[in-house]
Structure formats: structure tokens, C-alpha cells
Amino acid sequence: MCEFCRVRSCISQKGFPRYYLPCSPNVPQEVQLIYLPYWRFKGVRYMCTASGITPRFTDISALAVAGMPPQIPFSLGLRSQAIPMKLIRPDTQGKFFRPLPTAMVLKDKTFGLKLEKISFKEDIGETFSLIYSPFYIRQQHLVDGVTNQALPLEKLITPDIFDLDRVRPGVETHFIAGICPGCGADLEGSGDSLVLVCRNCHSLWRAKGKTLAKIKFSTAAPAHKDDIMLPFWRISANISPINLSSHADLARMANLPRAIPRKWEEKPVHFWSPAFKVRPNIFLRLLGQMTSAQLEPPLSQTVEDNLYQPVNLPASEAIQTVRITMAALLKPGKEILERLPKTNVVPQNVSLIFLPFKSSQHDIIYPDLGIGINKKALALSGNL
Secondary structure, three states: OOOOOOOOEEEEEOOOOEEEOOOOOOOOOOOOOEEEEEEEEEEEEEEEEOOEEEEEEEEEEEEOOOOOOOOOOOOOOOHHHHOOOEEOOOOOOOEEEOOOOHHHHHOOOOOOOOOOOOOEEEEEEEEEEEEEEEEEEEOOEEEEOOOOEEOOOOOOOOHHHHOOOEOOHHHHEEEEEOEOOOOOOEOEOOOOOOOEEEOOOOEEEEEEOOEEEEEOOEEEOOOOOOOEEEEEEEEEEEEEOOOOOEHHHHHHHOOOOOOOOHHHHOOEOOEEEEOOOOOHHHHHHHHHHHHHHOOOOOEEOOOOOOEEOOOOOOHHHHHOHHHHHHHHHOOOHHHHHHHHHHOEEEEEEEEEEEEEEEEOOOEEEEOOOOEEEEHHHHHHHHHO
């Protein structure tokens, strides 16, 4: 927030977030800081095997430059989780070096998994970020700028080892005033939200480059003012070679315990995915419950006065849940798992829909389906 005009800002970054670890206060001010890049991967990997779907939360980092002295750590370890990081701005001082592509740095990472044969896997809610760690040279010794401790001496360090391709990562960061381009009102949104809400002119906006772009959405009317509006992605897609184009196809292949009305043969099937991050077991349950229900609530383009849960799972990630949902619902499971790795999912339409969940003491509940989510689990989802 600007201290002068009290206007909140939206941060837009090209490609991926860029941060740096702050130096120890004991680092001499006159030293020339050198920032080495580390790629960080954070997200949930869902592995589909013969025994079911196994989620695994992952948070790893790896040094993103080659030919460095052996005493330089190959990973940030717990620093990326334990130390508050700072956003790189255009005026951030220091020498920053261009990283190798993520594919070269993380392609051989198995995340420590030793499981049975995996039919296929999807990384959902994953984020790649670039974290720069500070170092400096003191009397031909390499010093870790975070702890201000000299690294073990393998050999004397000369400045020419850092004759690398430099980059100014701060120029990829843009600050956009959180003011509605449509009406000039203040926009609402949490720090991790991908979507900003304008209650004045009933519109939603997202950062796009150096500006804000309007996005389409729909809302199911809440029954009470205390209801919480949860965002979901509704996805229609062409799926091949598996024939799953209608609600009736889904009911038959999922072996749903009910008669199939004739109108379902003409009704297109939609896959539903939460547009918010939540614990993997809850996320998987919501995928199956919402898609099985094939909801058709009355919708409008109105921003209600209720509390809105932040949208922090992008549509591109939601599309990747389609095969996971199929693995969870379709029967027979063994045959489906054999076919899913070769199944193509081509999205046709992706809609953002807010559904009202009734607030109780410990849970929020969608009354039409009896689906409940623990409030604490939802509150802690920002750590995922």
C-alpha cells in the first residue's frame, strides 16, 4: 500500500516470481554482493497407481548456474521456507546472474519418491520461482551473505569465477494500482489472489503485463449474508480416445447408482475443480464430488456482498485435474489407468463460478450436496 495515497498495488511479474534472501546485518556495507540464482519448485504431485491416487507435497530448490565452486550449496534447504524473502525491485542493488532453464536444473529430480509403478502423474498448484541468495568474497574466501559465515575453503576464490551472464530481474516486476479500470473504485484481493474484485461495478480483474484485464465470471446467489463464496473452475473438453462427451457417458463409466434420464445423453459433461488451494485429500474429494454432481445452479454476473475466497489456482492448473478426476471416478479402474496416459484432453471452455457455502462453527457447507470443508484447513491453504 502506498503510504501517501493509501492505494493498494497489484504485483505483476513476467513469467514467474523473483525474490532474494536478505543479508545478515553484520555484512559490511562496502562489499560487492553477488546473488546466485536457485530455482524453487513448490506444489503437490498427484501420482496415479494401481492402488489409487497418491498426493505428495513437494518444496525443493536447486542451484541454477553451472561450474560453481563445490562449497556453494546445491540447494537452499529450509531457507526458502524459514526466512522471509524480499521481492526484487528495479532498484535492488547487487550483481544478479542469469539462471539456467528449469528443465536443465530440475529435470532429473524425483522428489525422493520410491513408489510402485506410476501410471501417470500431474503437478497441480505448482509454482516455479527464482530465489537469489547473496554471497561475497572476503580475502579470497567465499562468504555466505545470509549468515555472514565463510564457506569451507576448498580453494582460494578469485573474482573471475563470477564472470557470468548478468541479468536485471527487477525489470520484470511491475506494480499496478489496485483501482478498478471500469469505475475507479478500490479493488479487493489477498496477497496470493490471482483475481481482484470490484464490488462497485460488479467486475473481476487480473494482472496482465502492466495493466489489469477484465475476466468473465458467474455467481450462484447466496441464501444468507454470512455465506462464503468459493470459486470453482468448470471445464468442458474434448477427450480422446476415451468417449466421455455427455453426462450420460459419465454416469455409465463412473457407475453412478441411479437411472440415467434420456436428457443426459444430450447434456455435455463438465469437469469441476476448485479455483483455490486446499489440502490434497480435500482437493481430491472436491474433484470427485463436484464433477459427479454435474451442477447447474442459476447463475448471474453479480458480485455479492458476501466474503469471497481468493482465487489462487489458475485455470491452466485446473485443466490438469481432468485426468485425475477421470482416474478417481471412472470404472474399471485398472483399465482406465492403462488408457489415461495416452488420453488427450483439449479444453473447449473454462468458466469461473462462485458457489455459496453456508458457514457453521467449524465447517463451511454446500447445502445442495452436503459437501463440507473444515475452516482451519481452508485458512491454512495459503501455505501450500
